[in-house]
Amino acid sequence: MLRKIDHTKMGRSNLGWLQSIFHFSFAEYYNPANINFGVLRVINDDLIASQTGFGTHPHRDMEIISYVVDGELTHADSMGNQRSITRGEVQYMSAGTGVLHSEYNYGKNTLRMLQIWIIPDERGYTPNYGDYRFNWDDRHNKWLHMVSNKDGDAPIRINQDVNFYSLELSQDNEINFPVKKGRQAYLVQIEGTSNINGNSLTARDGLEIVEEDITIHAVETSHFIVIEMSTEIE
Template sequence: MIKLISASERHEAQVGDWLQSHYLFSFADYYDPANVQFGPLRVFNHDVVAGHNGFPSHPHAEMEVVTIVLDGELTHKDSIGNEVTLKAGDVQRITAGTGVSHAEANDTDNTAELLQLWFLPNKRGLAPSYENMSLDFLDVHDKLVPLVTGQKVLDNVPFLNSNSTVYFGQVTQGQEIDFKTFKIRKTLVYVLSGSLLVNNVEVDRHDQVRLEQKDVVSLHGAANATFILVDVPATEANY
């Protein structure tokens, strides 16, 4: 099965004059019972935060929260003592576990662009924890780069308490990447720029495609393209 969801079908949310968000799944005031999650992937938001603004401190529990900075920078503070400035090319993972509060602020004059993904964990009752890495993924060519993973075959990326992996990808026009997977898993591809043919389905900027029961996901550059690929189990314990 392959399902194309166009950019116009994302839910757009404007918060004052400081935050522009697009939700790929039900979130906040947007609820669609047919679009709540994809495997353990519960939230996928594409945010642009104005300068000298940000998300005030707020609580989470029993969730893996992943932040991917595409442009600009954010300062992270949390209730377990972390204070870190994240820049473009950085990836952050918060295990909310039994409970944590955090805030993200753009203290610069420029906008910050980020993706935030939430995964339901494969273990409950975990102690809150935090990890971030500078992965410099934005300049790769014709490859997939893992950004965060719970699959232990991948090293040197933040660890996720979910049997899932998030990749950043780039493919040049006319080139192709084959992502090998299994029919017991699901794949979501979200195009950040350019245009892809994903298993021969055209996927343009800010479109997404969701695939199930595939052995291979073929990513062909219809134009130079950057994208996020999320590989998740079809089912996972404890959610």
Template sequence: MIILRPAAERGHANHGWLDSRHSFSFADYHDPAHMHWGPLRVINEDRVAAGQGFGSHGHRDMEIISYVLEGALAHKDSMGNVETIVPGEVQRMSAGTGVTHSEFNYDTTGTTHFLQIWILPERTGITPGYEQKRFDEAGKRGRLRLVVSPDGADGSLRMHQDARMYAGLFDGDEAADLDIAPGRLAYVHLVRGTATVNGHALAAGDALMYRDEPQMRIQAGQDAEVLVFDLPPLAA
């Protein structure tokens, strides 16, 4: 079974300084049909206006991944991390027993465009943690590059869930396959451009949810950037 999640059907909130599209129920957007997909709980496509950002706020018991598309996102947290995330970099923060952080766009003219991704951890009460790493374009060109995993395989960031996140760039004849093990779920989110995934023509913001499917195939991309999630069947 493959379920199409069109970009236009996502939740939307515009706070002036923040324009956000919600793939799953979040804040004032509630859709019982789209609460999560396995442990994948949040994909918010956020655009933060120049000189604006999220003030210090708390999280707990969540794996939070930031994936910047344009601009830069300044991060500061209660663990002592002070970093700036730019396109090509991926950040993973394990909130665990509790952490506070802020995220800000210090550019005075440009918008910061990024994806905020939350994945439920395999267990609660873990020690908070933080990782950030750059994944170059060549490693994602025409293939799915593992960027987050439960064991840090292939130089990926490590998260506390039996899930894997891949990133890929596709143009023209470039194509990639991902085998989906029996009993596993998968989710593909087209970040930008266009591509055909298992025969579905996708545009930016569109997604596909997979259950009881053996394989995902990505092809016919035009300036396509995709994120793919290999997930256990049930939230922890």
């Protein structure tokens, strides 16, 4: 089963310094029929103006993944971490029993990032932070496995049965992605346009995929992220 989510019909917010598209209910956008997809709770497609950002604020009991599309993201937290990442790189934070952090764009250009929240498999983990500077070419016309569960083999491992993949697919190329029985995935067309099993996607569209293999055809060079998980919330 596939369901396309048109980005023009998603929740939106414009605070001047921050412009956001919400794939799921968040902040002032509330839709009781659109709270989550499995353990995937949040995907916010954020544009953050230069020299602005999110001031220090708390989180707990959530696995938070930030994926930079353009620009530079600087993270600081109450565990003493302060790190910056750029295009195609990832930072992750297990909020666990509670952590304070901030996220800023100290660069000259607008920052575009995907903020993704995953419901953990248990509450009360010890807070943790990390980041990974993936080589951009490692996702060129092939799937780059970025995130897995604690027993998986991805460079980033979090407290839930999920897998994150990214891909840059050149124009007119095709690639498959299998979604087995008992599994589902959420795809974001980050950049470009594509056709996936007869569905036309443009930049910022989403696609729910349940127990169905997909074939992606890049109408123009395209950039994707896929979050694959169980059909059950653990």
